[in-house]
Amino acid sequence: FLVTGTDEHGQHVERAVKATGLSPREFTDRVAGAFRAQWDELGIAYDSFIRTTSPQHHRAVQWLFDRCRKNGYIYKGEYTGQYCVNCELYVNDAGPGDPCPNCGRPTETVTEENFFFKLSAFESRLLKLYETGFVQPETRRNEVESFVRQGLRDLSITRTSITWGIPVPGESRHVFYVWFDALIAYMSGIGFGGDPEQVARAEKLWPADLHLIGKEIVRFHAVYWPAFLWAAGRPIPKRVFAHGWLLFEQEKMSKSLGNIVRPSPIARVVGIEGLRYYLLRDIAFGQDGNFSYDALVTRYNSDLANGLGNLASRTLTMIAKYCDGAVPNPGDGAQPAIARLAREAIAQSGAFFENFEFSRALESIWSVQAAVDKYIVEHKPWELAERSDPESKERLRQVLYTAAEALRICAALLYPVLPVSAEKIWRQLGESSSPAAQRLDALDWGQLRPGQKIGKIEGVFPRLDKAEAIQKMRELEEHVAQEQAALMGKEMPGKKEAPPAKAEASAADHKISIDDFASVDMRVGLVKSAERVKGADKLLHMVVDIGEPEPRSIVAGIAQAYTPEQMVGRKVVIVANLQPRKLRGIESNGMIVAASLESGAPVLAGFLEDVPVGSRLK
Numbered sequence: 001f002l003v004t005g006t007d008e009h010g011q012h013v014e015r016a017v018k019a020t021g022l023s024p025r026e027f028t029d030r031v032a033g034a035f036r037a038q039w040d041e042l043g044i045a046y047d048s049f050i051r052t053t054s055p056q057h058h059r060a061v062q063w064l065f066d067r068c069r070k071n072g073y074i075y076k077g078e079y080t081g082q083y084c085v086n087c088e089l090y091v092n093d094a095g096p097g098d099p100c101p102n103c104g105r106p107t108e109t110v111t112e113e114n115f116f117f118k119l120s121a122f123e124s125r126l127l128k129l130y131e132t133g134f135v136q137p138e139t140r141r142n143e144v145e146s147f148v149r150q151g152l153r154d155l156s157i158t159r160t161s162i163t164w165g166i167p168v169p170g171e172s173r174h175v176f177y178v179w180f181d182a183l184i185a186y187m188s189g190i191g192f193g194g195d196p197e198q199v200a201r202a203e204k205l206w207p208a209d210l211h212l213i214g215k216e217i218v219r220f221h222a223v224y225w226p227a228f229l230w231a232a233g234r235p236i237p238k239r240v241f242a243h244g245w246l247l248f249e250q251e252k253m254s255k256s257l258g259n260i261v262r263p264s265p266i267a268r269v270v271g272i273e274g275l276r277y278y279l280l281r282d283i284a285f286g287q288d289g290n291f292s293y294d295a296l297v298t299r300y301n302s303d304l305a306n307g308l309g310n311l312a313s314r315t316l317t318m319i320a321k322y323c324d325g326a327v328p329n330p331g332d333g334a335q336p337a338i339a340r341l342a343r344e345a346i347a348q349s350g351a352f353f354e355n356f357e358f359s360r361a362l363e364s365i366w367s368v369q370a371a372v373d374k375y376i377v378e379h380k381p382w383e384l385a386e387r388s389d390p391e392s393k394e395r396l397r398q399v400l401y402t403a404a405e406a407l408r409i410c411a412a413l414l415y416p417v418l419p420v421s422a423e424k425i426w427r428q429l430g431e432s433s434s435p436a437a438q439r440l441d442a443l444d445w446g447q448l449r450p451g452q453k454i455g456k457i458e459g460v461f462p463r464l465d466k467a468e469a470i471q472k473m474r475e476l477e478e479h480v481a482q483e484q485a486a487l488m489g490k491e492m493p494g495k496k497e498a499p500p501a502k503a504e505a506s507a508a509d510h511k512i513s514i515d516d517f518a519s520v521d522m523r524v525g526l527v528k529s530a531e532r533v534k535g536a537d538k539l540l541h542m543v544v545d546i547g548e549p550e551p552r553s554i555v556a557g558i559a560q561a562y563t564p565e566q567m568v569g570r571k572v573v574i575v576a577n578l579q580p581r582k583l584r585g586i587e588s589n590g591m592i593v594a595a596s597l598e599s600g601a602p603v604l605a606g607f608l609e610d611v612p613v614g615s616r617l618k
Contacts (some may be wrong), residue, residue, distance in 0.1 A: 001047045001048070001190060001207055002045070002046045002048075003046065003047065003048045003050060003185075003186060003189035003190060004039065004044070004046045004048075004049055005032075005048070005049050005050035005051055005052070005185055005189060006028070006031065006032040006049075006050075006051050006052065007037055007052050007178065007182040007185065008028040008031070008032065008051060008053045009052055009053070009164055009165045009166065009175070009176075009178050009180075009181055009182070010088045010164070010165065010178030011085050011088065011159070011161070011178075012085050012086055012088055012164050012178075013027070013028065013164060014163070014164040015085065015453075019519055019521075019577060020519075024164045025053070025368040028051075028053055032051050032564075034059070037047055038263070038264065041264060041267065041272075042263055042264075042267060042272055042422070043272050043419070045101055047528045048102050048189045048329055049189075049192060050185045050188055050189035051503060052166075052181055052182055052185055054188070056193040056194050056198075057166075057181075057184070057188040057190050057193060057299075058121065058166050058193070059188075059193035059194075060184050060187055060188035060192040060193030061166050061176055061180070061181050061184045061188075061193075062166070062168075062169050062338070063192070063193060063233075064184055064187070064228065064232050065141045065157075065168070065169075065176070065180070066169070066396075067231075067232035067233060067234075068117065068228065070233040071231055071232065071233060072118075072137040073117060073118045073121065073231035074115055074116070074118075074157075075115070075116050075118070076113070076114070076115055077113075077114060077115075077116050078111070078112070078113050078114065078118070079110065079112060079114045079116075079156040080109070080110070080111040081094075081109070081110065082094035082095070082096065082098060082107035082109060082110075083107060083108050083109075083110045084100035084102065084105060084107050084108075085102065085105075085108060086100065086103050087100055087102045087103055087216075087322065088177075088178045088179060089102060090155070090156060091107050091180075093322050094107050094110050094486050097550065099587070101305070102216055102593070104582060104587060105580055105587065106550075106587070106589075109441065110161060112159065112160045112161050112223055112462065113160050113173070113174075113195060114156040114157070114158050114159065114160070114174075114177075115156070115157055115158040115168065115171075115228070116154045116155065116156055116157065116173060117155045117156075117157045117180070117231070118154050118231070119153065119155045119223075119224070119227055120151075120152045120153060120154050120156050121227075121231075122152070122226070122227040122230060122231075123148055123152045125230065126148050126152075126223060126226065126227065127145065127149070129226060129236075130145045130222075131145065133239065134222070134226075134236075134238075134239055134240060135239070135240050135242070136239060136240070136241045136242070136286070136356070137241070137242070137286040137287075139286075139357075140218045140222070140242040140286075141222075143211075143218065143219075144218055144219060144222040144223055145339075145364075147219060148223060152223075155177075155224065156177060157176060157177045157180040158171070158174040158175065158176055158177055158180075159174070159175055159176075159177055160173045160174055160175075162175060163175065165177075165178065165181065167433075168182050170447050179220050179224060180224075181230065183221070183225045183228065184228075185225065186208055186211065186237075186345040187206065188204065190202045190205045190206065190295070191205075192206075204469075206234070207234075207235040207236060207237050207238060208237040208238065209237070209238050209239070210237070210238065210239055210240075210241060211225075211237050211239075211240045211241070212240070212241050212243065213221040213240065213242050213243070213286060214242065214243060214245070215242040215243065215244055215245070216245075217242075218240065218242040221242075222240050222480075223242045224512075225236075225237075227589075241286070241356055242286070243285060243286055244283075244285075244286060244287045244288040244289060245288045245289075245291055246261075246279075246283075246288075246290075246291050247288055247289065247290045247291065247538075248260075248261055248290070248291050253291075260481070261477065262477060262481070263275060263475045263479050263549075264476075264480050265472075265473050265474075265475075265476030265479075265480050266296065266473055267463075268476055269469050269472050269473045269476065270296060270297065270300055270464065270469065271461075273304075273417075273418045273419075273421050274296070274300045274304060275296070276418070277299070277303070277304060277362070277417060277418060278295070278296045278299045278300065279301070280358040280359065280362060280417055281299060281303065281358075281359055281363075282295060282299060282359070283355065283359065284303060284357075284358065284359055285356045285358050286356060291475060292510075293469065293470045293474070294466070295468045297464055297469050297470060298368055298466070298501075300464060301464060301466070302464055302545075303366065304421075304461040305459075305461045305462065305463040305464065306463070306602065307366070307369055307370075307373075308369060308410065308414075308421075308460070308461065309426075309459065309460045309461030309462075311369055311372060311373060311403070311407060312425050312428065312460055312591075313457065313459060313460075314376070315376075315400065315403040315404055315407055316342055316404075316428055316429070316454055316457045317457060318381055318382070318385075318400055319400055319454055320454065320457060321385075321405060322381070322385045322396060322400065323397070323400060325453055325454055326450075326451055326452065326453050326454070327401065327404055327429070327430060327442060327448055327449065327450050327451060327452050327454065328396075328397035328398075329397060329398050329401070329450035329451065330397055330398045330401035330402065330448060330450070331394060331397070331398065335375060335398070335399075335402040337371070338368070338371050338372060338375060338402055338406055339402075339405075339445040339446070341367060341368050341371050342368050342405075342406055342409045342445050343444065343445055344364070345364045345365050345367065345368050345409070345410075345413060346409065346413065346440060346443050346444070347604070348361070349361040349362075349364050349365055349413050349440075350440045352364065353416060357415070361413075362414075362417065364370040365410055365413045365414060366595045368406055368409065368410055369406070369410055371406075372402070372403050372406045372407070375399070375402065375403070376399065376403055379395070379399045381396050381399045381400055384396040384399065388494055400432045401448070401450065404429060404448055404544055405445060405446065405447075405448045406446075407425060407429065407493050408425075408426070408429050408431070408448050409443065409445065411425040411426045411429070412426070412435045412438045412440075412443050413440070413443075415436060415438070419436070419463070421433075421460050422435050423435060423436075423458060424458065424460055427455045428454060428455045428456065428457055428458065429448065429454060429455070430452040430453050430454045430455055431452075461572065519577075520575060520577070521575070521576045521577035521616070522569055522573055522574065522576065522593065522616065522617035523546045523547065523573070523574050523576050523614055523615065523616055524546070524547075524573065524574075524607075524611045524612065524613055524614060524617075525544040525545060525552070525571065525572050525573070525590075525613065525614075525618065526544065526545045526546075526569070526570075526571055526572075526613045526616040527542050527543070527544050527567045527568055527569065527570050527571075527572060528542075528543045528544065528545055528551055528568070529542065529543045529568060530542045530543075530564035530567040530568050531564050532559055532564060533555065533559075533583070533584050533586065534584075535584065536559075536583075536584050537559060537560065538558075538559050538560055539555055539556070539557055539558040539559055539583060539584065540556055540558055540559045540562065540564060540567065541553070541555050541586050542554070542556065542567060542592075544556050544572065544574060544590070545613055545614075546574050546576060546590070546613065546614055547612075547613050547614015547615075548614070552574065552576070552589045552590045553586065553587055553588065553589055554574070554588050554589065554590045554591070554592060555583040555586050555588035556591070556592045556594075557583070557602070558594065558602050558604070560601070561601050561602050561603075562604070570604075570606075571606065571607065571611065571613070572592050572593070572604055572605070572606070573592070573593040573604075573606075573617060574590045574591065574592060574593070575590060575591040576590050577591060578590060578591055592604065593605045
């Protein structure tokens with residue numbers, strides 16, 4: 001039973017909504033709808049999509065909180081300390097303005113009345129839990145164990161400084177801290193908080209066998225979540241596995257860096273299963289992995305088009321041509337070496353899948369395919385078919401049955417990774433069932449029935465021209481990025497066709513609405529200090545006052561046109577609501593507006609009149 005969904009509460013969401021002109025409900029409805037559409041397009045067949053704004057989820061959160069409070073693990077107090085709005089994370093050891101250990105953004109000092117959870121009561125119990133293999137892989141286990149050994153403090157689990165959240169029963173000023181609320185979605189997603197029938201189903205399904213999460217949120221799942229459940233008297237999940245990040249050109253993908261690679265454009269060019277195979281084959285699951293368009297198309301062509309797809313096409317074509325479209329009877333002569341290799345792949349791939357070693361599982365399956373390719377080349381069934389002697393005919397049947405049976409076993413083993421393509425190959429072999437119904441512990445060599453008619457032969461993985469495919473994916477990436485940006489505006493975008501491959505529009509042809517312009521927050525700033533960035537000829541690091549309580553740290557590529565001395569005391573125009581980004585390890589929280597001459601030199605925007613610091617440009 002696969003649960004997924006959207007976590008929709010918290011200060012980070014509340015602030016993001018303000019820039020859109022939407023209500024929190026309108027904003028989260030759009031985002032949740034976009035996620036559901038994305039999962040459907042990518043063929044992710046979940047059993048439940050839970051939204052943390054649903055009434056059922058609200059009831060489940062209040063129910064678990066009530067159990068924790070009745071068991072003596074909740075008390076009221078006051079919290080003063082540092083908080084990262086972006087990560088919704090309390091940073092206990094940070095000072096004012098110190099960076100968040102997760103994302104590097106400056107933390108904010110908060111003081112408010114809260115309900116606290118007695119996290120400190122579970123320190124020794126958590127350490128014993130980690131000895132059981134509860135957290136995987138080992139690097140993540142070491143991370144959370146080190147965190148707990150430093151000593152646990154009680155955790156604030158409600159907020160009074162925001163309103164966008166689930167209310168605490170009987171406490172009108174309090175809403176639940178997002179990481180108390182969000183984790184309970186695993187329970188509301190299977191029926192807790194629902195009607196009696198849903199709750200009965202949930203009791204049968206809980207505890208979860210697995211939480212599959214990103215590595216940056218392992219602390220919430222491996223420290224907070226087990227403690228919440230223990231305090232409520234509920235069983236904890238059986239294990240937590242934290243996967244790594246996808247990197248683009250060795251950097252973490254982020255909107256602020258502008259290096260996002262979205263899955264939809266890739267799926268439209270390479271296919272969903274080409275993308276799925278590449279990610280699971282090229283990246284050791286649990287570790288960070290580097291994404292590359294070039295590597296994606298290379299892997300697709302070599303393993304899927306030239307490998308699996310070609311094996312299926314030529315095996316089935318030869319059966320149709322030489323055996324009247326029926327699986328031949330091999331007699332007693334099917335290739336024993338390939339049969340042995342196939343049985344090894346069945347055993348190995350199942351164990352690898354269970355341990356999240358997807359790349360090794362696929363290597364094992366591809367070893368069978370490689371052996372069959374070699375076997376076909378060595379025995380040349382097309383030459384055997386031209387001979388009329390009985391021995392050659394018998395050998396032909398043996399070779400083609402061996403190839404077809406190996407193909408069937410590969411299709412069954414690949415179904416978890418390539419469900420659509422495996423189903424196609426399975427049907428083309430004449431199998432009447434589905435590979436989804438094939439249990440791995442019952443899969444064995446020799447189960448392909450001689451005499452059964454094969455199905456209609458169709459190509460599974462057409463070969464791609466690398467240059468054309470990469471160009472098309474990049475063009476679609478820009479188009480989808482624009483659609484997703486429009487989704488956050490006031491008007492839902494209509495369905496658009498991708499732009500022609502070579503269409504180029506000038507800046508003058510691209511019109512925006514007044515709402516688009518109003519979403520850009522430009523302000524007058526005064527440069528308080530400036531210095532060159534070490535090792536970067538073009539960069540200046542400046543501290544700029546834009547009328548906020550704290551000045552902004554801004555890095556700009558203007559060092560070849562302006563000296564630090566020229567910038568200090570100068571008034572500039574700042575785009576103030578860009579996502580922060582790091583340049584040469586320095587966080588830049590804003591952008592200076594400048595014109596660009598034909599030579600490429602920047603000329604800073606300024607004013608003839610004296611304009612107060614912090615003034616907004618309209």
